[in-house]
Amino acid sequence: MALRPSVADRLLAAAAFVLGVVVAITLQAVDFDGERSVDLWAIALLGAMSAPLLARRRRPILVVLAVLAVSTPYHILDYPHEATMPASLVAAFAAARYSAPPRRAAAVLLAVAAVTVPVLADEASGAPGDALLGVGWLLMAFFAGLAVRFHENWKAAVTARVEQERADEVERRVAEERVLIAAELHDVLAHGLAVANVQASVAAHLIDQLPTRGDASLQELSSTLHNLSDTSRATLHELRAVLDVLHGGEAEPTEPAPHLGELQRLVEMAEAADVRVDVEADGLPDELPSTVSVVAYRIIQESLTNVIRHSTAKHATVRLGQHGRRLQIAVIDHGPARPSSTVTPAGFGIAGMRGRAQAVGGELSAGPGESGGFEVRASLPLPEIWRVPS
DSSP: OOOOHHHHHHHHHHHHHHHHHHHHHHHHHTTGGGOOOOOHHHHHHHHHHHGGGGGTTTOHHHHHHHHHHHHHHHHHTTOOGGGGHHHHHHHHHHHHHHSOGGGHHHHHHHHHHHHHHHHHHOTTTOOHHHHHHHHHHHHHHHHHHHHHHHHHHHHHHHHHHHHHHHHHHHHHHHHHHHHHHHHHIIIIIIHHHHHHHHHHHHHHHHHHTSTTTTSHHHHHHHHHHHHHHHHHHHHHHHHHHHHHHHHHSOOOOSSOOOOGGGHHHHHHHHHHTTOEEEEEOTTOOSOOOHHHHHHHHHHHHHHHHHHHHHBOOSEEEEEEEEETTEEEEEEEEOSOBOGGGGGSOOOSHHHHHHHHHHHTTOEEEEEEOTTSSEEEEEEEEOOTTOOOOO
C-alpha cells in the first residue's frame, strides 16, 4: 500500500538525517582527511538540513535553498563533508521531479552550488576532486528525478489517450445504433405514414368527386379522411426531424417545440376524431417555463391520443392549474375502454409520459377514474427563479 505523502516525506527526512549522522560518525572513526570531530552542533546542523525535506513536494526550490544555507556553515566548520550528501541528493531529486519546468535549470545550479561552493570555500580541504564527485552524485539524483517525472507524465498521457479512445468507441457505437434505429423507423413507420397519407388524400379526393358528395355520411367520411391526411402529414414531418437528429445527432429542429400556448391544436385534433374536449385552465398564468410547457403539451397530446385510440368516450376534459410551485395536469375521459384495447398489450405511451415528467422532476399517474373512464394526472415543478405574475 502506498504511503501518504506526509508520512513518506517524514520517513525520508528522518532517513536522510540518520544516514548523514552515520556517515559523519563513520568518517570520524577512520579519521578521514583529519576533519573536525562530530559533536552536537554537527548533529544539529545535519538535522536542520533534513528538516526542509518535509516540504520537498510543495516547495522544492526553497528546499534546495534551505539545504544550501544550512550546509554552508557545516562545511566551513570542517565537519565530514560527505555527511551532507543524503539531504542534498534528496533535495536535487525533488527539485527535478516537483519543480515547474522553467525552474529546473535554476534548481540544477542551486544543487551544484550546494556542494561546490562550501567545499571550495573550505581552504583546509584543498580537494576540488571532492567537489566534482559531489556534482556527479547531484546530477545523477537530478536526472533520476527527471526520469521519474517523465515516466509519470507518460503514464498520464497514455491513460488519457486510452480513456479518449474508449469514449470515441462508445460514441461510435451509439452513432451506429442511432443510424440503425433511424433506418428501421424510416423503413417501417415513415413508409407506413406516407402510404396512409397518400391513400387518405386520394380517397378524400374521390369522394369529393362523387355526384352524391352532398350526402351527410359522405361529407363526414370526406372530412375524416382530410383530417387523417393532415394528421399523417404533420406526423411524418415531425418523424423526419427525429430521423435527422438520429442520423446526425446535431440537426436543429425545423420548427420550435410545441407548448401549452398551442393547446388548441390538440383540441381540434381530438374534435376531428369526434371527441369533444373541454379545457379548464382557471388561474393559470399566460406564460410558463419553456421546458415545463413542452412537457405538459406532450403529456396532454399523448393522453388525448389514447382517448381517441382506446376509449369509446365522446367527451374528455383537460384541467390545468397551479398549486404552489407545481403545475397540475389532469386529462379525464368519460367512457369505458374499447373492447379491442382491453386485449392489446400495453405500449410505450404511459411510460413515455412518465419519463417526460420525471425528466423535469415531476410525477405522473394513470389509471381508471371514478367516472368509469381513464385519468392521467401529472404534477410538474416550476423553477424557483420563475415568478408567477400576480
